[in-house]
Amino acid sequence: MGRGRTTGRGGPRGQQxxxxxxxxxxxxxxxxxxxxxxxxxxxxxxxxxRIIPKRITGTCSRHQRMLVQAIKRARHLAxxxxxxEAVK
Amino acid sequence: MNQQSKRSYETIFIVNATLDDAQIEHxxxxxxxxxxxxxxDIQSVxxxxxxxxxxxxxxxxxxxxxxxxxxxxPEIGAKLERYYALEENVIRFLIVQLTDKALRARREKAAAExxxxxxxxxKPLPKTTPxxxxxxxxxxxxx
Numbered sequence: 001m002g003r004g005r006t007t008g009r010g011g012p013r014g015q016q017x018x019x020x021x022x023x024x025x026x027x028x029x030x031x032x033x034x035x036x037x038x039x040x041x042x043x044x045x046x047x048x049x050r051i052i053p054k055r056i057t058g059t060c061s062r063h064q065r066m067l068v069q070a071i072k073r074a075r076h077l078a079x080x081x082x083x084x085e086a087v088k
Numbered sequence: 089m090n091q092q093s094k095r096s097y098e099t100i101f102i103v104n105a106t107l108d109d110a111q112i113e114h115x116x117x118x119x120x121x122x123x124x125x126x127x128x129d130i131q132s133v134x135x136x137x138x139x140x141x142x143x144x145x146x147x148x149x150x151x152x153x154x155x156x157x158x159x160x161x162p163e164i165g166a167k168l169e170r171y172y173a174l175e176e177n178v179i180r181f182l183i184v185q186l187t188d189k190a191l192r193a194r195r196e197k198a199a200a201e202x203x204x205x206x207x208x209x210x211k212p213l214p215k216t217t218p219x220x221x222x223x224x225x226x227x228x229x230x231x
Contacts, residue, residue: 032193035184036100036155077100077182078141078151 025063033066035073049084094159101181102151105138128160145179
């Protein structure tokens with residue numbers, strides 16, 4: 001297998017989308033993730049409005065927890081959708 | 089109330105956007121008055137203005153967002169919740185306790201912004217911009 005985790009089950013045939021190694025928040029040394037910044041949070045939800053798992057975004061566990069809370073707060077305030085319009 | 093028992097809070101509420109500006113202004117004044125009466129210190133009040141909601145709340149697609157920061161004793165949560173519930177034109181609200189981390193993040197951000205303005209990649213309009221990254225553990229919310 002050689003490279004292991006970098007190539008998924010499909011081997012080199014499928015391109016890897018959004019596979020990141022480092023946590024974005026660790027890179028910028030964020031202590032807190034603001035729920036009011038919906039543009040920033042938007043990157044971490046799918047088109048349907050679901051939270052993207054950390055295994056795809058590469059976010060570390062600590063920041064993922066903060067992110068999840070921020071997203072849920074933003075949803076409550078209608079800054080982010082629970083379910084996107086397209087799915088409804 | 090002694091100073092030590094005060095905690096930092098932040099609250100956002102969404103006002104029915106069909107009201108005119110004077111009525112909204114009046115509502116904000118009323119909230120300020122309420123908070124002061126409860127013995128809290130208001131640090132800032134920020135109006136984000138009318139925004140489109142990500143989903144409709146009470147069949148409304150737009151809302152007027154108001155953010156308020158204050159410090160008060162721990163009993164303010166329940167009181168403020170009740171206040172909002174009785175206020176018909178508030179269609180959604182969130183009360184968050186600002187933890188030390190959140191406050192620190194905010195201070196750092198504020199310091200960084202004064203040093204290098206225009207550092208933020210996605211810089212929204214200044215009027216509608218929330219100050220900085222913050223979040224908290226203590227949370228009261230209701231719909």
